Amino acid sequence: MNIHRYQRQISLSEFGPRAQQKLAEASVLVVGVGGLGIPVLQYLNAMGVGTLGLVEQDVIELTNLQRQVLYEEGDVGKPKISVALERLKAQNSDTHFKSYDTFLTKDNALAIIADFDIVVDASDNFATRYLVNDACVILKKPFVYGALHGFEGQVSVFNYQGGPTYRCLFPKMPLPSEVPNCNENGVLGVLPGIVGNLQALEVIKVITGVGEVLSGKLLLFNGLNQSYQKIVFKLRPENLNFLQLQNSYGAEGCSLDGTIDVMQLQELLQSNKNLQLIDVRTKQEFNDHSLPKAKNIPLDELAQSLPQIDLTQPTYLICQSGKRSEIALKLLQDVYPKSRFYHILGGMNRFLATCS
Incomplete structure (x- = not known):
């Protein structure tokens, strides 16, 4: 580990070399390399997280560029995962990367997630969120959640040290007819950067023990008035009893x-x-x-x-x-x-x- 590279954060008395070493020894899986996943990956990579996993099988589209700032116009049509890996390796050559050129499904979720300490849900659909939650409960892994809608964002940490799960907050997956279609569900380009960075911060806190983790709390951000709210929710013990994944998660991973x-x-x-x-x-x-x-x-x-x-x-x-x-x-x-x-x-x- 290059101590000089991370000197500005090591010099924080609340952080120090011990926290930096914890980052170097940690492994984090990021599900989705889009608007949320990009800032999460860039900052965890820059700050010295030792192993980063990427799950993605999408290609770069022109409509991605207003919020997915790792990509450029010349990347349109290329696989997101290959472009992201190239840029992240150039950012920090010491990081160990594991890439999964696939969507997360019930057939591969447990095997992929098992190799990591923490999971970041940077997906854009409910099916994947419920799948990530259930797999993390089974494997006893914490996961950091982020979601976007219009000018608003949400962040929380689920399944942390026996704390509440995603299903404690959202017990049932909505029906397809209850979810806004792709034209109605727009997002302001800067918002994923804000919410993704908040997710990255929660990952750092989970790894190092510095600060208070958003477990049992849902952080709501409103970009129009720069306001933050916290909603407190409790563990429902029955949501910790998952022993196997469900037979179906609907349109998981768009597959x-x-x-x-x-x-x-x-x-x-x-x-x-x-x-x-x-x-x-x-x-x-x-x-x-x-x-x-x-x-x-x-x-x-x-x-x-x-x-x-x-x-x-x-x-x-x-x-x-x-x-x-x-x-x-x-x-x-x-x-x-x-x-x-x-x-x-x-x-x-x-x-x-x-x-x-």
Whole structure:
């Protein structure tokens, strides 16, 4: 460990060389290398955390750049994990990195998380949050939570020294219909940096024992008036009794049966086959830009428009980012379980970034 490199934090009387050594010996897994994961990784890496794990299988899109500041315009279309690793290694060559080019799923979560001391949830969907929570309860690992919505952010630490879990605060996963779609659920570009740095600070406190950890407290940040609030919540002991993961976490990690990537869609579009491609975005979005062979049936009209779908051939579903097409896939699979439906992972955003 290069003591001189970390002198400014070692010189803090409340921190000192002992805390720095704890950082060097620690291992932290960050799930998601996007708006939240990037500031978490950059600061933990800069401050001397010995081992950092990255879980990500997404590619860089133009719409990421207003908040995911590790990436540049020339990176569009590249895998996030490879670009992030290159930049983080250049930032601190002493850090040991473990990369997982995958989404976190119930099939790999326990094996991946088991190798780390702390988990940071930097994902953007409820399915992954519940999966991370349950895996951490089973493995007795603390995890640092962050979430964003518009101009607001949330931070907490769950499963810390027998403290409350994510399910103590949010007992049940919301239904897809209760979650705002990708167009409604925007975020101001600077907000992930603020919330991600707060998450990084909690990780440092958990590792070193310096300060008071946000266990049993949910920190709420409002960027419009620079206000902070804390909500106190208690442990529900029954939430510590998980012995195995659930059979399903819905759309965990955006990995569903009936999912194809944009390269597969490109091949279908270039073929001479009659393709049933349904765009479930709004009429305005469809009119602004759409793919050849696509037919527009907005998601909120899909249930009333089922007779327009030819069930004798495969049906491919697309939206702007993949969220609404994922909901459409579930709806159609429930109504017609024997028919073939597929949604496009990453939607128009990824198609334009990768195939244009």
